Amino acid sequence: MSQVATEAKDRTKSSIEELEFDPHAPLLEVEDLHVEFRTRAGVVKANDGVTYSLGQGETLAIVGESGSGKTVSAQAVMGIIDSPPGYITKGAARFRGVDLLALPEDERRAFRGEKMAMIFQDALSALNPLFRVGWQIAEMYRQHRGTSKAEARKKAIELLDRVRIPAAKDRVDSYPHEFSGGMRQRAMIAMALALDPEVLIADEPTTALDVTVQAQIMKLLADLQAETGMGMILITHDLAVVAEVTNRAAVMYAGRIVEQGTTKEIFKTSYHPYTLGLMNSIATPEQKGTKLIPIPGSPPDLLHLPSGCPFHPRCVFAQAICSEDRPPLRDLGNGRKSACHFAEEVGAGAK
Amino acid sequence: MPSSQTGEPLLRVEGLVKYFPILQGILFKKQVGTIKAVDGVSFELFPRETLGLVGESGCGKSTVAKTILRLDEPTEGKAYFEGRDIFAMDKKELRSLRREIQVIFQDPYSSLNPRMTVGDIVAEPWEIHRGESPKGQQRKQVQDLLALVGLNPDHINRFPHQFSGGQRQRIGVARALALNPKVIICDEPVSALDVSVQAQVINLLESLQDELNLAYVFIAHDLSIVRHISDRVAVMYLGRIVEIGTDEEIYDKPTHPYTQALLAAVPVPNPDQAGTSRVILEGDVPSPADPPSGCTFRTRCWKVQDICAQEVPELIDRFGHGHPSRCFFADVKISETVGAPIIAEPA
Numbered sequence: 001m002s003q004v005a006t007e008a009k010d011r012t013k014s015s016i017e018e019l020e021f022d023p024h025a026p027l028l029e030v031e032d033l034h035v036e037f038r039t040r041a042g043v044v045k046a047n048d049g050v051t052y053s054l055g056q057g058e059t060l061a062i063v064g065e066s067g068s069g070k071t072v073s074a075q076a077v078m079g080i081i082d083s084p085p086g087y088i089t090k091g092a093a094r095f096r097g098v099d100l101l102a103l104p105e106d107e108r109r110a111f112r113g114e115k116m117a118m119i120f121q122d123a124l125s126a127l128n129p130l131f132r133v134g135w136q137i138a139e140m141y142r143q144h145r146g147t148s149k150a151e152a153r154k155k156a157i158e159l160l161d162r163v164r165i166p167a168a169k170d171r172v173d174s175y176p177h178e179f180s181g182g183m184r185q186r187a188m189i190a191m192a193l194a195l196d197p198e199v200l201i202a203d204e205p206t207t208a209l210d211v212t213v214q215a216q217i218m219k220l221l222a223d224l225q226a227e228t229g230m231g232m233i234l235i236t237h238d239l240a241v242v243a244e245v246t247n248r249a250a251v252m253y254a255g256r257i258v259e260q261g262t263t264k265e266i267f268k269t270s271y272h273p274y275t276l277g278l279m280n281s282i283a284t285p286e287q288k289g290t291k292l293i294p295i296p297g298s299p300p301d302l303l304h305l306p307s308g309c310p311f312h313p314r315c316v317f318a319q320a321i322c323s324e325d326r327p328p329l330r331d332l333g334n335g336r337k338s339a340c341h342f343a344e345e346v347g348a349g350a351k
Numbered sequence: 352m353p354s355s356q357t358g359e360p361l362l363r364v365e366g367l368v369k370y371f372p373i374l375q376g377i378l379f380k381k382q383v384g385t386i387k388a389v390d391g392v393s394f395e396l397f398p399r400e401t402l403g404l405v406g407e408s409g410c411g412k413s414t415v416a417k418t419i420l421r422l423d424e425p426t427e428g429k430a431y432f433e434g435r436d437i438f439a440m441d442k443k444e445l446r447s448l449r450r451e452i453q454v455i456f457q458d459p460y461s462s463l464n465p466r467m468t469v470g471d472i473v474a475e476p477w478e479i480h481r482g483e484s485p486k487g488q489q490r491k492q493v494q495d496l497l498a499l500v501g502l503n504p505d506h507i508n509r510f511p512h513q514f515s516g517g518q519r520q521r522i523g524v525a526r527a528l529a530l531n532p533k534v535i536i537c538d539e540p541v542s543a544l545d546v547s548v549q550a551q552v553i554n555l556l557e558s559l560q561d562e563l564n565l566a567y568v569f570i571a572h573d574l575s576i577v578r579h580i581s582d583r584v585a586v587m588y589l590g591r592i593v594e595i596g597t598d599e600e601i602y603d604k605p606t607h608p609y610t611q612a613l614l615a616a617v618p619v620p621n622p623d624q625a626g627t628s629r630v631i632l633e634g635d636v637p638s639p640a641d642p643p644s645g646c647t648f649r650t651r652c653w654k655v656q657d658i659c660a661q662e663v664p665e666l667i668d669r670f671g672h673g674h675p676s677r678c679f680f681a682d683v684k685i686s687e688t689v690g691a692p693i694i695a696e697p698a
Contacts, residue, residue, distance in 0.1 A: 065545040166634075180635040210407035210572065212632045215616035219631055237546050240618035264622045274547075281550040282620050283579035285602065291557070292579065294550030298515035 016110045022097030027231045028054040028077070028116075028199050033091035035069075035076050038084065044302045046072040048255040050091075051329070054199065054231040061242040061263065062235045063278075064252035065299050070235045073252075074201045076101075078118050079108040095199070113144055117192035121204035123184035127176040133187050134160070134172030140194035159190040163220060182213035189220065196228060203235045218245055239278060243267055251275045254300050254310035257329055261336040271338035271347045273315045309340070317342050317349075359434065360395035361534060361566050362419070362452075367392040367428035369411075369418050373640060386640050388414040390590035391428075393666075396534065399560065401567040403581030403598070405574060405613075407636055411590040412570045416536045420452060421445055432534075450480050453527035457539035459519035463511040469522055470507040473497070476529040483530055496525040501555060517548035524555065528563070536568045541576065553580060574617050578602050586610045589639055589647040592666060596674030606672050606681035609648045615685075630685060646678070654680045 035047035046069045054060050064070040075081045077093045079100065093100045095115060100108065120126045128136060137159055138152035147155065153172065160168035163186040176184055185205060192200060202221065206214035222245055225232055234246055242249055242263060249266050251259040251274065259272040270276040277295035297314040300306055306313050312322035321341055329339040332347075340346055368391055373384035389411040396402050404412045417423045419430055421437065430437040432448055440448060456462040463472055473493045477484045484492055494504035500521040511519055520540060527535050537556065541549040553576060559565060571577050577584060578598050585595040586609065594607040605611050615630040632651050637643055643650050649659040658679055666677045 065547060182635055210636075211574070211616040212407065212612060213635065215618075215631050216633070218618075238618070239546075240620040243620045243622045243624075244618040267620070267622050278547060279620075281547055283550070283553070283575045285575075285578060288579060288598070291554050292550035294554060295547040296551075298517050298548055299545055 016107055016114065019098050019103075019107075021095070025094065025097035026053045027056050027058075027096065028233075029092075029094040030073065030077060031092045031094070033073060033076055033093065034089045035072050035081065035086060036089055037086050039303075042303045045255050045305075046086075046302065047076065047091075049329075050252075050255075050257055052250050052257065052260065054233060056198070056231055057225070057229045058248065059225065059232045059234055059246045061246035061249040062233060062252060063237065063239065063242055063249055065237055067254075067299055067302060068252040069255040070252050071203055074118065074203055074233060074235055078112060078116060078201065079105075080112075080118075110144070113140055113192075113197065114195050115197055116199040116201065117195070117197040118201040118203060119185070119188050119192050119205050121207050123181065123188045123208075124176060126188055127184060129176055132173050132175055133179065134174075137187065137191045137194060140191060144195055155194070156190075159194060160187070162193070163187070163190045163224075165190075180213075181209050182216060185209065185213075185217055186220065189217075189224070193224060193228075197230060199231050199233070200225075201233045201235070204237070205234075206241070207236070207238070214241075221245070239282060251278075254302065254305060256310070256339060257337075258311065258339045259337065260329070261334075265334070265336060269347050271332060271336060271343040272311075272340045273317045273346050274311050276346060276349075277314075317346055358397065361398050361433060362396040362568075363429075363431040364395070364415075364419065365393050365429040365431075367415065367418060367430060368426045369414050369423060370426045384640050387590050387642055388639055389418065390642075392587075392590070392592055394585055394592065394595065396566050396568060398533070398566055399564050400583065401560065401569050401581045403577035403584040404568060404570045404587060405572065405577050405584060406587035407572065407613075409636060409639060410587040411639075412587055413538055415587075416454070416538055416568065416570060420449060420454065420536070446480065450476075450483070450530045451532050452534045452536065453530065453532040454536045454538060455520070455523050455527050455540045458543050459516055459523055460511075460543070462523055463519055465511055468508050468510055469493075469497070469502075469514075472511070472522060473525045473529055476526060480530055492529075493525075496528055499528065499559070500525045501551075515548070516544050517551055520544060520552050521555065524552075524559070528559070531563075532565070534566045534568065536570070538570045539572070540569075542571065542573060549576070556580065574602075574614065586613065589636065589642050591647065591677065593648065593677040594675070595666070600672075600674040604672065604683050606670075606674075606676040606683055607648075607678045608652050608654055608685075610676075611685050612651075648678075654678075656680070 031051050033047050033050040037044040037046055050073050052060065062070045076088050088101060134153060134156040137156040141147035141152040141155050157168050157172050160171060165171050165183055165186050179187060206217050209217060236242060246263050249263045250257045253274050259266065259275045266275060270279055280293040281295060283292055295314050300310055308323045308326050312318040327339050327341045329337050330343065331337055332343060367389055369389040371386040371388055372382045373386060374380040375383045392415055394402065406412050414423065418425045425438055432451065437448060470493050473496055474489050477489060493507055497504045497507065502518060502521050541552050544552060557580060560567065569577060569580055581598050583597050584601040585592045586601065588609050594601060594605065594610045601610060605614060612630045612632045634651055637650055645661050646659045646664050649655045664677045664679050666675045668675045669681055672681060672683065
């Protein structure tokens with residue numbers, strides 16, 4: 001029976017190898033992605049025209065608050081959106097020129113892990129508590145490659161070693177609850193890296209961890225990326241982490257990208273009032289004894305989005321046009337993009 | 352800032368110890384071990400002061416707060432509120448203590464009863480502490496409190512789900528203020544909130560402190576926010592305070608290796624500084640059920656010597672740094688000591 005299963009797996013694997021990848025096309029290109037959730041209360045447009053691209057060896061930050069649609073866009077690319085209620089209504093996600101959203105499910109399944117992998121915020125709920133950690137990691141090889149149990153276990157030990165879990169040989173038979181938070185996150189990274197994916201999506205990988213462990217995990221991810229040259233998408237709400245590890249950043253608000261550019265440029269000059277507000281609300285040592293500068297109001301309810309620019313009720317730059325006309329993501333040259341009617345003024349003021 | 356440490360402290364904690372038993376067995380529970388959650392914590396809190404309590408999860412920050420309020424009974428130690436012994440109080444005295452010390456919790460989603468209106472939530476403390484507010488004036492007083500924390504007083508009949516996270520935290524603050532407390536223990540008050548909203552709540556807490564002469568114990572793991580709001584900061588590791596001092600002393604001149612590593616691990620929101628080297632601690636915090644002998648940080652420390660395993664270092668100012676540190680080799684400099692620090696170059 002197992003032989004039949006193995007053959008079936010070989011077939012799916014070969015089926016993605018037959019796809020015609022264009023080695024000159026960008027590693028990952030997401031274009032005009034629309035994702036909506038049809039709930040009883042109404043339709044929530046979680047992604048409303050999201051466009052970004054990722055090159056080899058590059059780290060792209062997707063920054064935003066809860067509900068801004070940053071995780072949904074990654075789930076859509078991975079093909080793991082629960083449907084219903086989630087539907088991808090429009091757009092493309094091209095991996096080396098091949099549109100993933102047009103592929104049949106069995107090919108997408110073979111794609112996940114093999115070419116693209118994802119790690120999640122909460123490693124404890126991402127791991128199955130009933131199976132040993134090593135077994136869960138080895139599952140990648142058994143399922144995708146049809147490797148024998150003994151061989152897969154050996155590979156799992158190698159992987160645990162690679163993500164710097166001490167005494168990997170003894171740890172391979174532990175259960176998730178026997179691991180600390182940092183080690184669980186490492187185990188999940190091991191699982192994601194098992195088949196040498198070319199794209200790694202890290203969804204808030206360190207949010208649940210303490211700062212000292214967070215520094216360890218970010219260092220590990222940077223090291224592994226340097227080793228393998230994979231492209232990485234880092235989803236986070238922490239601007240400091242963005243500054244520390246990413247090359248480019250896309251800031252999301254209410255399901256849309258509102259600003260894009262290299263990380264250095266965005267931190268130097270923000271061209272969108274929301275980004276500027278986020279930067280200003282960070283507590284710096286110089287602000288000691290003075291008030292912080294928060295963004296007024298709170299993030300919008302996606303079921304009842306404000307008219308025009310969704311940020312206008314909280315924006316200090318808002319004019320009459322902002323409540324009527326939704327500003328598109330405009331190219332400002334130099335690789336900078338902003339979805340604000342007054343991007344130039346905001347940028348000039350930020351300087 | 353009112354950090355003049357003259358006069359009587361509002362709150363004085365001396366050698367606080369809290370052990371939790373580890374029980375095993377179904378019918379006959381037998382103790383198989385002890386979690387040393389808090390192991391000898393001492394500090395003072397002065398009127399109108401903010402004391403920051405920082406440390407990683409499991410270091411005992413919240414247990415300290417709970418024990419001071421007698422929500423957990425202490426194993427050992429003393430705590431005095433305005434000179435009165437908290438751990439010797441009877442039920443009636445405790446009730447009055449809890450009027451003076453209030454708490455704001457981390458999660459504004461689970462700390463408010465979803466079936467109660469905002470008005471009932473904020474007025475609930477008066478149900479327990481009768482006589483604080485006459486029934487006829489309660490509605491007016493709740494509305495005043497809502498206005499004080501920046502909410503619309505007309506929303507008194509709304510339910511928690513009709514508010515955003517930041518607004519809910521404001522409701523929690525209004526409830527804590529209902530009894531005119533002198534001390535508010537803020538247990539991670541902003542970590543569940545969106546980044547853009549955190550600064551609003553911090554500003555609110557600061558202006559309320561000025562207006563109402565409150566003292567805060569501010570528990571958090573976000574070091575930059577603690578620095579912003581605190582007059583003094585205590586750093587905890589495995590149930591002990593390892594270093595305590597003013598915010599400048601802790602952030603600009605830390606002497607304990609753990610404080611140094613903790614501060615170095617905080618990412619800097621400036622891409623131009625991303626290339627600078629950092630101390631990266633290896634491994635995890637040891638289990639409080641089986642903490643290392645002597646200095647509990649020695650298993651992760653780059654300065655470790657034989658004495659660290661044999662003796663528990665006292666929290667004292669050994670070398671005239673101006674503030675106490677629980678390290679035999681306390682030094683403002685990170686390197687130039689025995690054994691090389693683990694410095695990593697981020698990619």
